[in-house]
Amino acid sequence: MNEYIKFWRAWDLKDKAPLFATAFIALLLAAYAGFAWFNGLENILEWNTVSEMHQKVINETIFGDHKLSFSASTPLWYIKEHYLPSLVEVNRNAYYLLLIGGLLGLVTTLSGTARLKGLWFLVAAIFLAGVLVSMRLENVLDANNSYGFLVSFIVFGGFYYVSNLFNQKLKLYQTLSIWLIIVALFLFVIQAVSQINTPFISISAYSLIAFLAITLVFIFLISHEIFAGLVWLVSKNARKGQSSLSQLFIISAVYLANVILIYLENTRIIENSTYVVPPLLLYFTSAILGLWGFRKLLDQQQLFSFNRSGVWIYIGLAIVSSSCIAFIYATANDPLQEFIEDYIAITQLAVGFTFFIYILINYFQLFKQGLDVQKVMYKSPYSRLILTRVASIFLIILLFASKNYYSYYQVNAGYDNAIADFYLEEGDLKAAETFYKSSTHYDLYNHKANVTLASLALSQKDRINAAFFFKQAIFKNPSAYAYAGLSASLETEDMYFDALFSLQEGLKTFPNEHRLLTDLAFLQQKSNLTDSVLYYLDLAKKTCTDCEVENTNFLAFWIENSKPERLEEMTAELVSVKSKSQSSEANKKAVARLLNKPITLEVFEISKDSVLDVSRAANLFNSVASTQPESVVNIDPLLFRKLQQKEGNEPYFEELSLTYAQNQYYRGNKIEGLKQLTLLGNNSLSKNKPLYNQNLGLWLLNEGVYTQAIERLNLAGDSASATILSKPSFKAELEAKVADQAKSILKEKITKENFEAIKNKAPLNPIVIATLSDYLSSTGNDVEAYNLPFYVAELNPDAALLWKTYIKKAIKLAQFDYASNGLEKLKKLVGPSEYQEFAELIAKSKDSQSSDGFQ
Template identity: 25%
Template sequence: MPEPISSPSPLARFRGITALLGTLVVLALGLALYQFLTGNDHTLPVGTVAQLTPVPVTVARIPTGLDSLALQVNGYLVTQTRDVGGPELWPAAATLWVVWLGVALTVWLAVISTLARPAFLGGMVAVIFLLMSLNVDVLEVFGAQRYFLLAALILLGGAAFVLQAFLEHVSLGLRLVLFAVLVVGLGALLYWRAPFPAAYITLHLAAYGTLAGAAAVVLLALWVGVELIFALLWFNTQSDNPKSRFGLLPFVLTSLLLLGSLLFYYLNGGQLQIFPGGIYLDPYLLVLLAAVAGWWGLPQRARTYTDWLPYPAAALLYLTLLLVAIASAGYAAATANGPVLSASRELAALALLSVGGAFFLYLLLNFAPLMRKRLQVFRVAYDPRRLPFYTVYLLAAAAMGAVLVRNNADLIDQVHAGQYVQLGDLTRFQSEGQPNDEYLALLAERYYAEADQLDPRNARAALGRAALYQRLAQRQNEINILRLTLEREPNEKALLRLAARFDQATDFFEHQQILRQGLRSYPASRWLNTEMAQLYTRSALTDSVVYYHQRAVAVDADDAVAHTNWLAFLLKNNQLRGAQEATAAHPLPSWLAWQSNDVLRQLMAGASTPLPASQTSNDSVLTAAQFARFYHVGLMRAARRDTAMLPSLRRLRQLPANDAFADQLIFLQALTQLRSQEPAQGYNLMETLAAGDNGGYFHHVLGLYLLERGLYASAAPRFQLAQQTGDVSASLPRAYAFALSSQPDSARAAASVAAATPALATSAKRLVDALPLQAKPVPFQPLAAQFRQAAGLPKRAAENQYRRLVEVDPFSETGIVQAADFFAGQGQYLAAYEALRRATQYNPESTALLQRFALAAADAGLVQYGDQTVAKLRPLLPSAEYITFQRQYDKRRAVHRAAAAPWD
């Protein structure tokens, strides 16, 4: 028959279970350390917000014979400011916390079911407290009938009672299996029947387990409260050589140093710097050290508890309590639950101080004479002759009770505040899933308000309310709660979040005041210094930008945001050499915003560097930084007449999520196609943009393209349209368009308008002095070779080639005339007409094309269109030339009428 755990058997009989539980404790400790390192940043992430500032960039220069005109486009400087997101929920951390609770509940029930009746009843009280605190009935497992808690108590409590009362010989392993099945089964029923998502149920259990977790930390601190003093006693008296033992005075001094540190920590509001460089006392670390010492000293303390709790059972319950305490602290850190962390730390410190102080007096009263004789007192520390051991806990309980009563149980209020924070997060999470349910938003606000009332220094609740107000678009409420929080106590993330709310140009001074307030409290904050440097870029105080940038990089030399903003500042002020030095000194190839500014720098400098990859998939939802880098790479490729990015451009434009950048993506596609060997599609897209609100600029771009193609007469009206919409800079290229189309009087008139603009005056004077222009630039003809090649192809191939060329490049006057002649020679008069009609749509002022179009219309029998074109040519041609053409057209029309006349 297996021996129950309550028998006086050694712990070795349960080595496997002990080892497994110890492994779980170590694993929980590792996860808790990770949560302490990452929890605050996960729950309250400091993110970046990108701003795009347009700056002019020259993509190409259009030769005009005397000068070259810049084809300028907007590049976008990327600057970044910081904002605090969240509070974000962490379902994975909540799942771990619930799992640890389940494991602990399983082991606890299995162990207490082996104990005698009084200890069993005490253990069941803890179980009942845990189950009731989880508030599972509100999850509506059985609908409106709240029977789940009752079912859990009956199943778990009943099974434990039956095992304890009637089946005392069942082995611990079987008990563990039974309770594991019951706990897992109840959990499965809960997740299966509750009408809520699994993540919500887990977060609910974790939130309502806050009180139980905090209680576990305090109980552990009470249990191990004697261990640090006992460890000092052991250190002072453990040597085998009496001369190497330290005796009474060193023990008293070291103990007073420890207890004094705990006292100052508590009296100083939970803060005590123990070493320079910002190293503070952390009671969690002391509790952990005491817990390690407590495990080592557990057998020695056995004589103090074996009357009601056997040592093997005590060892397993000790590890279980340690597991819950570690998991509780880890989850509080994972959720950045400041009230719970602060309260549990102070309660732990108070427990260590009270129990440790009482144990210190107990040792002095019982063993001071033995310590003076330098005997090994640690061996008899739990075998007193004067004052019994239980008085340690009586004195400690009295001291803790008096302190809590004196302070109106403020630490307990803090724990409740931490639970309300969790409940506020949980309800806000539910509210975000049901945005039309105002009750949930109001309930979340109420939870946060309760937390704020119970712990006025609770910045965590304020940040939760700020997130709620932000979602509800209540900007002023968000600002008010953040200001109120900062009036109580400085908080770096609350400062960042408040500063981020003042992001408009009119908010400069409010933004400045908040950052100054923050820097007074956190002078070495790289975040706040970077924000201040970026704020001053909106002013003329460039020295302040330099000063705060240097402060930021002095704290963190690798701060990507600081270097990105610094590069943007240099480019904004056209300090290209300084920008080049900055990129060489601090390259950030993995930071998209910095990469974008670096590509922009190369564009502004005209550097002929290798073309960078776009680094954007065709189905990307673009962030501001991704868009800017992609756009700048696209401009660089367009400048080199590279069309490799066109498929990506078309795909990105089709994604509705990229609508914020729709106009820029359309423009980039239009510019890329316009500078390619298939410019017609790009011209059409640019025409679409020109019909919008900022049409003047796009008319300017189209006019420059017509100039580049040598279509000067059609370019001039484009520039006039640009001028009419407020583009003053279009007056100079318009003057050049007139000059190159041999209209010197019109060129002088346009140049006089340009001369009124100081930036254009010099170029305008140079043009006037050179009129009439003798030398003209060579027009850009991207498909000239293809048109020449088509002339030597067989008829069928030539026809297909000409049709394609007319479709993709109707700007080539020579090519279009050649194609029209080919179609006319084949008797395809309508094809010749269509080719010329398409060309005149893109080049409507070309007299050569208009004359050929009128003749082609006559050949095709479309005399009405031919007559309209002839009328249009009257003011465009000299009188003699017009009369000659009129006679030619009349003959062509007569031939068509004769051919079409019926035979008599």
């Protein structure tokens, strides 16, 4: 066999290069076909993860000392996720691959047949014409005539004739190079003159039928090669003088039994079995063995030269066939998948059986004598190989006839699917829908057409029709995608139990599909079936591979349903696992907040358009809302303004305002945080106005602002906290705490460098602010010294020291009207003697300025 495989060793290097290149392309296409077969529906569908942000109000301690602590209601955010199938996408690459691979294989075959005369040349010319006719170039040109075909055939056919005429002078590499130039020019001209958006997809879709015909011919020609290989194996290991018939019968029985099982499985007479060889593997094996077998056939029957013509014909047909099969699987065109698998199984069975009879009739005695039969396998002394081919054709027709034209309808359904894909990609949805529906007329339950029609219905928000088509899609070839799509469509139409039953039915077919388990758990949450939800969430976690969604939902379940001590136990393992999912990170931070643990968020990345998705939003909100001082959350305050101003973030405007206030208060400028929360508390349109006022009250209490804190707590409806704070003893304790705080902070000498840091430690403490104002005056910044107590007094209007400081700074700037306004504020806060003292100070300062001005 080795001498047959290495036939190219004596070739010129210029002939070896195209041989290896085309052989590599054929292998590459076969590998892609296997990949597309393995990927299945993922070639046109994918799973989308739908995230929903939920809110839970928790109590966090905001103010506390050794005697009392006060908690405020504050929201945390967590994410629940489930799966939905995406809308069907046309696999454009598959169409390009079919077109380029088909044309490359065709011209490679023509390069071989151009060196032949008579019938072989004519048959190839007919195939060329058939391919060009099938392309329907008039569609691309938007014409009602056949000029496109005529011009193309003149160019292609003309060179084919010339290459045949000068076949002795033209080297193969020259012929093939010219063919490639012609194909490139053909495609370039088509693109240039096209009147439609996707000319190549149009040509590819319509020419599918011609490439499929070539594929069927090639599969038939190689369908005996596995059995021929077995004959070679038996005869090579035979001992001369000892019969090898028993080995032949055993190995033939095993082979034919497997082929029969494949046929029975494909025709659904028996159920699918993992022990049956996939038909595609039979094709690949036959195609590889066929390179050896085809040369042996040509040499023994002396039909024509394998080196000059045969190898190019064979590789060209292999390229076309592999392109076509890869296309069928890459577009998930299940009617054609079923047809091509049936055809492979039937041809293997019919040709294998007839070839077995052919071998017995012609070489029974040779096997009995232990001779090397493979050397003369195609030199039949009795029954000629052509009779075997004819008999196998009749047997194939008989087996297909038993299906009552079903295979014919499948071919039509698959062809309509391809044309519908073209119209879908072209943007003509009406035509696409027409052809998909035509496909269902030929094969009612074909998955490709039904799931795409469901996708089209969903794109039009027509969920009733979507459910109908999803239901048809799962009737014959069920998929997890269709079950999930059916359930989601029914649930959206408030058909809850139908949606639930659909998922349960899907799990009977796909018991380990973690996405259906996740969707079922998600659906059951709406009926508060807590035990069932946990059961299916746990099953989904056990069966998933990339478990980001499942982990996110598991955390969400315990966030909703667990007590703190149980929460830590149930989530410890998941919280410790590193995650790439923003949803999972958001839920981990929600757990940390529930457990009063520090949070780390050093970098927060958003999309280029600055539009938040729910997962990133929840992650950001939980991070900045943390009250834990050990938390590391480095967020640029300008980010919140940027996000608020970005169109598309309107649903999060209030949450962004709240978290901006929290970020500023806990980790930035406390005054800014207090002002922002004050705006939310005062806004009548705020969704959670009581919550904002309660938090603001405790923030103010934290800063020693007594009266305003009580007012905010009353506004929030937290009368219990307000009553406790109203006790005279608490006010005295708070004032003492403020004094102690000021004493502690002012131990540090005020400098230009630490001024802002000292101010932010106690931004409403009147003692600290008065001292800082005096420092500004000492440095000559009288205007800033005046502004500082004035702006602080907006949030702490009951601090007499602030107004006293303000009056003094206003007098220093000769702003006596402002000083008088400050005096009116002070009048409510101090006794008559203090009030009189400041009134006289203003009058004296005003008189002094008047005297100076007079002089």
